[in-house]
Amino acid sequence: MTLGELTLWLIIGLVVFQFWRIRSISEKANEYARQYCDQHQLQLLSVARQKTRLSGRHGKLDWYSEFIFEFSGNGEDRYSGCMYFIGKQVIKTSLPPYRIN
Incomplete structure (x- = not known):
């Protein structure tokens, strides 16, 4: 095996x-969104990754990811919230004001 082949592998x-x-990380975000919505008595509708990039923040090189999740507070309306991760650690979760029953 040559050095080129080893590098390729x-x-x-x-x-x-x-x-x-x-x-x-995506599976962790889905699990976190489900738990967050259960804890706040919301209905989780969907989760999607919006952005992923390498980041050197917080002392180590890891993936910075932003996820959007859609939820409903009353079963009729739909709202979008954001979750921010570095690696598998949640940094921030933000939701807009929403209507509840």
Whole structure:
């Protein structure tokens, strides 16, 4: 095996590892949104990743991700909230004012 082949295999391995890491962060965001809505008596409608990039904030290099989730407070209206993650750690959750029953 040449140095070029070894480098190629390392790059492929790194890409696969990062794919699984981002997928894991998305699953954590979905779980967090479900728990957040249950805790605040909201109906979770959907979760989607809006942005993902590498960030060096908070002392280590990790993925910064923004997720949008849609929810309803009364079963009729639809609102969008945002969740911000660094790695699998939630940094902030923001919701607009919403109507409840």
